[in-house]
Amino acid sequence: MATPKTPDEHSVGYVEPKSVRFDHKLELARAETSLPHYELVYETYGTLNEQRNNAILICHALSGDHHAAGIHRDTGTVGWWDNCIGPGKPIDTDRFYVLSLNNLGGCSGSTGPTSINPDTNQPYGGDFPTVTVPDWVNTQKELADHLGIERFAAVVGGSLGGMQAMQWAIDYPERVANALLIASAPKLSAQNIGFNEIARSAIERDPDFIAGETPKTGLALARMIGHVTYLSEVGMAGKFGRKFQENQAQSTKEPMFAVQSYLRYQGNKFVDRFDPHTYILMTKSLDYFDPAEAYGGDLVETFRRATARFLVVSFTSDWRFSPQRSAEIVDALISAGCSVSSAVVESADGHDSFLLDSPRYFEILRNYLTNVADNL
């Protein structure tokens, strides 16, 4: 990204994370355990209006966090969706109050595997309970209560984030006016689970992980596996093709393809910023996601509870959560009598497309949300 490290007129500017602690027990949906209390880290952009009805919740994906927009003054880090959130941007902070949090179980400040387990005074690590999408929605609802947001104008997410938006519309229909599900799926396929299983195995079988140290190899491999599945074959062909990496070390016996070098770099970079237990937790949350399970496996029946209006967006080259998976959502929403708009956007960037600026995609988000704002 070429985003400058100082805010321009379309940036929400310098931002600082906030934090809130909930001092009551949290029962978890799948784990047979609870958390005695928990903390959530979040950021907000824009201003909550007097009617308190212009809030948008951003739900992050597997490796995301609360820092979705603006710049952290101390590190210069730009938010992961800064191209989409800001004054005049598709998620327009001149009109909306945008809330973004680090999910429970994350590793960016919210209570998770790196937090201290009050029972042992040691970090939870692998003892942190399995957290699933319904748990995230419950804790996000607590955060909304804390901020005095009775009803979101929209809950928005891509990938695993879209699953949270979907669950919101099912579990708290009265609190979501619009649900924007981008590059998502109603549940994972066996192939999806297979890739997650390999990533988890890479971490769990790393001897450093077993010894309680940072599994540099396992985390890097997990990220490399993820990365290949986020890109498309045609996108990789355009970006790398069969080009060899330039400026290779003299010691290298054999030429290395640019794509090899790129994947190694992405893998190693990830080790510094992500917690292995959180990675395992997030992939399990993906695997277990299946909102229809509580309704006899019937997705149409599931969506009958929803009252939100839906926007479902997918991308042609996304083979991780293909347009076909979004079509399953759309079909079920139509059958359930929900209001749903949908678009399949032409893109060569695979699953990553949901994070990238492309004209039709951003026009759709912008125009949909402009109508939401106009009708508040």
Added chain:
Amino acid sequence: MATPKTPDEHSVGYVEPKSVRFDHKLELARAETSLPHYELVYETYGTLNEQRNNAILICHALSGDHHAAGIHRDTGTVGWWDNCIGPGKPIDTDRFYVLSLNNLGGCSGSTGPTSINPDTNQPYGGDFPTVTVPDWVNTQKELADHLGIERFAAVVGGSLGGMQAMQWAIDYPERVANALLIASAPKLSAQNIGFNEIARSAIERDPDFIAGETPKTGLALARMIGHVTYLSEVGMAGKFGRKFQENQAQSTKEPMFAVQSYLRYQGNKFVDRFDPHTYILMTKSLDYFDPAEAYGGDLVETFRRATARFLVVSFTSDWRFSPQRSAEIVDALISAGCSVSSAVVESADGHDSFLLDSPRYFEILRNYLTNVADNL
């Protein structure tokens, strides 16, 4: 496979591997080194006719070996393509003399990383030179010379095996009457290379591998990655879906999906039978394969040398080497004025389809080769 462990009437019966040692220096195409001598292990099925023109060469893929058909009496092991090779089978040993070998660099008896390096009196291991498809073709030609086969009725291979058949038709046009390229590609895509790179990284970064021991974790991960890419999304959905594994250990805290359990099993099973250095070598050979490189990158120009008739088969659900990749081969062959028949076979079994019995696929092989036999 439900193949019985004792031969039936359509089996080539009990078979024994043979071996030949070539006592001259072998220059390798890509490595700046040579082998002082080398050994190849092979099997033959059927009888070489008087005119010596009914030989078919079978080229194996990444994890294959010389044992393509029949049964090893001592272990009961059935050949990897026994469903296709035998009396009355598509590759009919009543009519053809079938030759199958373990490629140079393999780990099933031919000279490779597990062989003794004469310079050190230790196994070669990582010092074994990089071997590429043209090297295999050269060594297969030496084996043909040894067996008195001047010209193959057909060279047949799936996946990496198809690449060898392609290279044969380019490098030794006068010695190949027919080249059967199944589920193959003219060169790997960046995505293909990406998956191979992750598999290699899993092995190379395994501390046991670095310490010179068997990288159980790395090899298992490599196999798991390979396996997911050999299957199709729809095939995995049919085979596993989101079913949970039955009979889970009491100690397991959480339910495990059947697909997880399957991948773990496949990964661990592979460790016992395959050498990590050979795995690295085979994937590099795949990555570097690019027969057009020697002809200015022009595949049409490359194929102008070929005089064989071609059969090109691909499978609808194969996303590792998709029908699109086979179409590239077919298009270039047509442009080069070669005789090419081709078929895209409907299948849900992904890249693995080339190993499996499906009616249209086997009919095409059978009928094509019947015509070859009738016209010898």
